[in-house]
Amino acid sequence: MDRTTEEKSNVVEELLRENGGWAVIDGGLATELESNGADIRDALWSSKCLFTCPELIRKVHLDYLEAGASILITASYQATIQGFLSRGFSQEDSEALLRKSVELAVEARDLYLKKCPQKRQILIAASVGSYGAYLADGSEYSGDYGEYVTLETLKEFHRRRLQVLVEAGPDLIAFETIPNKIETQAYVELLEECNIDTPAWFAFSSKDGVNIVSGDSLVECGSIADSCHNCVAIGINCTPPRFIHDLIISMTKITKKPILIYPNSGESYDPEKKEWVKSAGGSAEDFAPFVNIWHEAGASLIGGCCRTSPDTVRAISRALKGGA
Ligand SMILES: C[S+](C)CC[C@H](N)C(=O)O
Ligand SMILES: N[C@@H](CCS)C(=O)O
Numbered sequence: 001m002d003r004t005t006e007e008k009s010n011v012v013e014e015l016l017r018e019n020g021g022w023a024v025i026d027g028g029l030a031t032e033l034e035s036n037g038a039d040i041r042d043a044l045w046s047s048k049c050l051f052t053c054p055e056l057i058r059k060v061h062l063d064y065l066e067a068g069a070s071i072l073i074t075a076s077y078q079a080t081i082q083g084f085l086s087r088g089f090s091q092e093d094s095e096a097l098l099r100k101s102v103e104l105a106v107e108a109r110d111l112y113l114k115k116c117p118q119k120r121q122i123l124i125a126a127s128v129g130s131y132g133a134y135l136a137d138g139s140e141y142s143g144d145y146g147e148y149v150t151l152e153t154l155k156e157f158h159r160r161r162l163q164v165l166v167e168a169g170p171d172l173i174a175f176e177t178i179p180n181k182i183e184t185q186a187y188v189e190l191l192e193e194c195n196i197d198t199p200a201w202f203a204f205s206s207k208d209g210v211n212i213v214s215g216d217s218l219v220e221c222g223s224i225a226d227s228c229h230n231c232v233a234i235g236i237n238c239t240p241p242r243f244i245h246d247l248i249i250s251m252t253k254i255t256k257k258p259i260l261i262y263p264n265s266g267e268s269y270d271p272e273k274k275e276w277v278k279s280a281g282g283s284a285e286d287f288a289p290f291v292n293i294w295h296e297a298g299a300s301l302i303g304g305c306c307r308t309s310p311d312t313v314r315a316i317s318r319a320l321k322g323g324a
């Protein structure tokens with residue numbers, strides 16, 4: 001049965017209510033694909049697995065559900081029509097790969113719920129990585145797209161991709177690792193222009209605990225997201241754990257919507273080698289001891305991003321349930 005727009009827009013609130021005020025997002029999908037042997041040192045990064053090893057994506061989704069995640073983020077972070085076309089796929093096949101990312105997560109949810117004695121709500125969030133992710137040069141961590149990339153360029157880049165993902169029927173759209181204000185604005189305008197009624201979250205990345213990675217103001221970008229009627233949660237992802245607390249405090253001042261955080265391990269990414277390197281700022285491979293502090297500070301949706309694993313998710317889940 002088709003859900004109404006109102007039912008769709010309440011999915012996050014409902015999940016939080018059912019769960020007592022918090023919910024666990026999964027961990028790094030790409031990281032776990034690599035841990036399972038996938039080679040994603042490629043311009044398509046993890047979206048390469050959509051055509052090389054789709055069954056592995058389904059397995060990793062299942063592993064995250066078994067670890068306690070209630071929200072699965074699809075393998076579409078770096079899946080773009082332009083990226084697939086440049087690799088020789090047709091328009092039709094490129095769109096099918098985008099849909100496949102949602103289908104694999106839905107299949108994992110169905111498999112999990114079939115064998116899970118305690119039924120629980122599980123949401124599928126269709127990942128939309130930035131234009132910088134598609135460029136595959138690490139520019140999602142600088143937000144520097146050069147002077148020729150305009151608001152219209154970004155809207156044109158994301159439009160069909162967003163429509164195809166929405167048509168595949170996810171519960172949510174996850175705009176992730178958003179690096180700058182112009183891309184935030186592009187997403188908000190596209191949701192409206194395309195009459196999309198699927199709810200969305202906006203997750204920004206920061207490397208100083210104050211602004212988002214481009215230097216654009218978190219307060220300003222978060223407020224743009226907050227004013228979007230599709231937006232059901234705002235937060236931070238792929239950001240070192242040491243910055244998270246201050247960022248949550250900043251967000252509580254600009255939104256009443258649920259706040260989400262899914263930090264990375266604190267390492268930094270080398271886009272040329274496509275490897276993660278220990279960062280001088282120190283790393284916190286296991287940030288589970290902090291999650292209750294972050295929850296008290298205002299975050300209600302908590303998970304992990306790059307270089308986190310099902311073990312991280314298990315530890316987050318245990319900590320939020322009141323375990324050690
Ligand atoms: C979130 S980053 C680690 C994704 C990969 C990056 N866009 C690249 O292609 O190198
Ligand atoms: N959700 C992405 C990473 C975002 S930085 C992944 O597939 O791992």
Ligand SMILES: [Zn+2]
Binds near residue numbers: 177237238264305306
């Ligand atoms: Zn990440």
